[in-house]
Amino acid sequence: MRQCSLLLHAQKILTQDAQRRILEDASLAINDGKIVDIGPRRQLECNWQATRTSDLGNVLILPGLINAHTHAAMTLLRGYADDLPLLQWLEQKIFPREAQLTAELVELFSLLGFAEMLASGTTACLDMYIFEKAVFAAARRAGIRLTAGEGVFGFSSACCACWQDALQYTEELVASTAQESRLKVIVSPHSVYTTDPQILTASLHLAEKLNLPLHLHLSESPQEVAQCQKAHGQSPIAYLSRLGLFSRPTKLAHVVVCSDTDLDILSQAKDTTILHCPGSNMKLASGCARIPLMHQRGLSLALGTDGPASNNQLNMFLEMNRAALLHKLTANDPETMPASTVLDMATLGGARALGHNDLGSLEIGNWADLTALDLSAPNLVPCYEPASHLVYAASGHEVVLTMVEGEILYDHGTFTRFDYESLCREVTKVIASIRKMA
Amino acid sequence: MRQCSLLLHAQKILTQDAQRRILEDASLAINDGKIVDIGPRRQLECNWQATRTSDLGNVLILPGLINAHTHAAMTLLRGYADDLPLLQWLEQKIFPREAQLTAELVELFSLLGFAEMLASGTTACLDMYIFEKAVFAAARRAGIRLTAGEGVFGFSSACCACWQDALQYTEELVASTAQESRLKVIVSPHSVYTTDPQILTASLHLAEKLNLPLHLHLSESPQEVAQCQKAHGQSPIAYLSRLGLFSRPTKLAHVVVCSDTDLDILSQAKDTTILHCPGSNMKLASGCARIPLMHQRGLSLALGTDGPASNNQLNMFLEMNRAALLHKLTANDPETMPASTVLDMATLGGARALGHNDLGSLEIGNWADLTALDLSAPNLVPCYEPASHLVYAASGHEVVLTMVEGEILYDHGTFTRFDYESLCREVTKVIASIRKMA
Incomplete structure (x- = not known):
């Protein structure tokens, strides 16, 4: 034996x-x-x-299910503001709160997010936020598998004064997680609309230097596409392609708006995964991604919850359900996106999104x-x-x-790794002190 | 004191x-x-x-949440067939199974459905199926509040040989539940497409005689509307109106297809409640009901899961979530169907659907x-x-x-009222014997 x-x-x-x-x-x-x-x-x-x-x-x-796009620490802002237009929600509610974030808050609320994930069958996630060292610290406490990157913006964040700092911080993340099989780093320029060509090119160069993939929000709403057309004369997808980002493995969150030309670009890219977030796209009324068509075209697809402020759950079972139901309705076809296809996205697709060929199926x-x-x-x-x-x-x-x-x-x-009750007590204390300040 | x-x-x-x-x-x-x-x-x-x-x-x-449209006993067929077109699903999968139903099976699987409801915060439901005496028996065992009626069809069911029998059975339901505050009967002609004018008129007359409301599936899909136009020269809603059904309180499940003229008819009806089932409408690709507009027009709205074979859950929290998200996306407006409106549908709206003015809110x-x-x-x-x-x-x-x-x-x-483990053992035994027969 x-x-x-x-x-x-x-x-x-x-x-x-x-x-x-x-x-x-x-x-x-x-x-x-x-x-x-x-x-x-x-x-x-x-x-x-x-x-x-x-x-x-x-x-x-x-x-274990794989949540391929999230911002775990946003449990802090879950239910803080809902039923609002995207810009009003972001600018009046979310951004002012995020400006006051600290590494301690990010660690605490990431751990809370990881608790929710583990309790609902998620074993790995792809996270983008600020203070990602603290997110890794929370992942170590929870034991969850985490691929994450510091959000790189064209403006200062509570964590990094400028985009150069965010890229430097990304390098530090790599050094500090190199020995841990559960932790991986990904270069994470936030989006087209919060960066510029110089930042995206610098992100690409860092990804090349460190041999890392890239993670971005992309083509999430018609407004974003219109703005990119105006600023750069191209769709966000064509613009990224021109800047050469698709020469690296890229993980693209949302891709709600995608013309046939965009789809051709994505199909020809070497190693691109679409991170579909149906719950967030529905709640923010961003639109319905062309997932069934992308699936037909053989694109690599994964599933994510997005952050808990725009979902408001980190529950991949519910996300699978939404993916199946949304596309049946939109396609006017109950055979669209059968259970097996959706389950593949949340397991094997998620493994591909994380660049793990040793996950997503139970095999020797x-x-x-x-x-x-x-x-x-x-x-x-x-x-x-x-x-x-x-x-x-x-x-x-x-x-x-x-x-x-x-x-x-x-x-x-x-x-098994942490005391959930004391986590809750700490959260309650923090929320009370935030309320007192407000 | x-x-x-x-x-x-x-x-x-x-x-x-x-x-x-x-x-x-x-x-x-x-x-x-x-x-x-x-x-x-x-x-x-x-x-x-x-x-x-x-x-x-x-x-x-x-x-307690109120599930305003369901077929609880269909837990028997939950996950038995999915990802199929409606007609193929019904005719090849569901109807042949339902033809073999017995009162014992309906009681057993209704109790299973009520267990799911109670465990997810639902205290009352509006049920339509066959062998409804057995559904009431299950409700007595679970303790749940139930308004229910025997499905009246233009063809025989496993329970009733003809529609006259089903109406007679409905009268018997009233007699057998008269002393129980949790149980109410509703006259339940299944739908326009499974009945004819004579059956609908007889159902109306019974409802008048017994002073009961009516419960129907209505205008669930474009196919149903086209068929009604062809057979009766009118939309299902106009047809029911012509037959006089809206002179009684009517509970209308689905109403996915609803023209402006239909909406006018519904607005003028005396006491009509729309029972919205977003999960089922999405999964079967029936379409998206015009709920935000109905809400603006002041129509009475409630929320239901439909049967667990077309959802596949009897969970009103998930149904509330779907209602909010679906309409935001469809209306392209994140302010559509805010949480408070949806919650009203699942509580106060459900109480109105059940004709209970002593439910839906926690008040003296x-x-x-x-x-x-x-x-x-x-x-x-x-x-x-x-x-x-x-x-x-x-x-x-x-x-x-x-x-x-x-x-x-x-x-x-x-x-507290029944032994869930022995219920599960019985279900396992029954499923095994059905599989053996098949």
């Missing part, structure tokens, strides 16, 4: 492997954070001697990043088709266990 | 009263199933001597139908604006307590 650290048993395992196999009465053997075997329970019990064995019972194990050699749903939750009984349940019936509260690199981070309501 | 049976304390109470007051550190006094006082905790503690006192701590109490004299959400759930921390949280941040899993007429039916994961 071979040795492993953990043997997990479950009623069902949804693998997301090439055959999209769903195993019944099955097991996973985990060692050094990686999956070393997966298959029928009886077989694994014969072949593996485990330091620890856990029978999760009537659960469905699936690859991959990291043991996974979550388990209680199949006896009233909304999951009976279960004919697990993929359908994940997209249409689940809401994330069925999660009983979430694990990254074989380490259990959330277990039946309890976070 | 006055006597009451229960004194409930909570951090916040969202009243949905005329001023939409939200009380902090507040209490509810309940006696004989009704609210006898509501106000500051200190005041109620001075004024009331309670048989039982419960301090729920850091929760938000709100009126109303039934104590309510639910409580744990405000320490990661997705509800911090809490600036409770109504925003209910529509944009909650997903229903934060519910810790649900009560109907002062009786606790769901308490921190446990159903």
Whole structure:
């Protein structure tokens, strides 16, 4: 018999492997954070001697969901202002608050965001904000997998006085996370409308120098496109292409507005992933991205919640549901975006967005990043088709266990790495003091 | 001091009263199933001597949500077939299964549906299906408030051989529920496309005779409207109006397709409520109802999940979220359908749909139908604006307590009236035997 650290048993395992196999009465053997075997329970019990064995019972194990675009620390501003036009929301409500941010606040509220993610089955995310060192610190406390970058703007942020500082800060992020398998850095010029050609080119050069991908908000609204046309004579996508950004792997959040010409540019780009955020696009009335067409054209697609101030959740089950429902309605076709396609976006697509070919499916050699749903939750009984349940019936509260690199981070309501109650007490204290100042 | 049976304390109470007051550190006094006082905790503690006192701590109490259009027993078919065109879904998947239904199956799977509702804060629903006596039996077992009617069709159902039988069955429902304050009957001709003028007229006459409202599916898809135009030379709404149905209180599910002329007819009707089902309309690609315009025109609006085979959830928090997001996107306006409007639909609007003027808000004299959400759930921390949280941040899993007429039916994961585990075992047995037959 071979040795492993953990043997997990479950009623069902949804693998997301090439055959999209769903195993019944099955097991996973985990060692050094990686999956070393997966298959029928009886077989694994014969072949593996485990330091620890856990029978999760009537659960469905699936690859941990990957939130491919978020701003976790914005839990601070969740529900602070809603039902407003984008500009009024940003300029009168969000920006003034963000100007007062500190590294301490960003760490605290990122940790709160990561708590929500872990409790709803998300094991990894792609984050862009300010004070990203503090976001990495929060990720270390939660144990979540994080790819993140400091937002680079054409104006000062509470963290960086200028864009050069933000790029310098990005280099420091790389140095400070180099030894950690769960943490990765991405160069993050915020968007076309908050930067200029010089900043975007400098970001590109830094990405080339450090061999990193790029992460931007792109073509989120008709207003943004009109403004870019006016300023640069091109669509945001054509403009980025001209500046050469698509020579690097680029992760493009939103891409709500996308002409046929834009689509051709994206199709020809070497390594581009569209980070679709249906909840945010709906709530801010930005529009509906042409995701089904992008899928047909073979573009790489992932799914994100965006920040909790414009969603207002960090829950990938709900985001999958929105993606499926929104595009059926918009396409006037109930066969559009079936459950399997949406689930692929939230798992394998997310793994591609993070540049991880060892995530997104439960296969030998991959990291043991996974979550388990209680199949006896009233909304999951009976279960004919697990993929359908994940997209249409689940809401994330069925999660009983979430694990990254074989380490259990959330277990039946309890976070293993940090004390959630004391986190809440700290949040309450901070909010009270902010209110006092206001 | 006055006597009451229960004194409930909570951090916040969202009243949905005329001023939409939200009380902090507040209490509810309940006696004989009704609210006898509501106000500051200190005041109620001075004024009331309670048989039982419960301090729920850091929760938000709100009126129980009302699911104004559903087919609870369709939990049997949840996830059985998805991502299909409506007709193929109905004719090849749903109808053949429904032809094999029995009263026992309907009771079992309705109870499962009610479990999901209670666990996600829903205290009442408006149901239409077949074997409704069994649905009422399930409601008695769960304790949920139910208004329901036997579906009347122009063809035989597994329960009734003909429409005359279904109307007779409806009369029997009235007799068998007359003494129960939680149960009400509604005459339920299924739709225009499954009936004819004779059936609709007979349904109207029965409603007049028994002094009951009517519940129909109406104008759900462009195909339905085209078919009605062809068969009757009118839109479904104009056709119902001509037949006189709007002389009674009518509860109209969907109303996705609605011309300006139709809207005028609905506006002039005496007592009509539109039962909006955004999740089902999106999933089946039926279209987007003109809810913001109906709201402007002062129509009475409620919210429903539809059946769990076309949603696939019976969760009113998610339905509120969909209603808010869908209409913002469709109207291209983030100010459309603010949280407060949507919350009104799910509470006060639902109460009107059920013909209950003693539900939908927490006020003296109303039934104590309510639910409580744990405000320490990661997705509800911090809490600036409770109504925003209910529509944009909650997903229903934060519910810790649900009560109907002062009786606790769901308490921190446990159903008080029935054994959920044995229900699940029975469901598993039934599904296995159905699979064996198939």
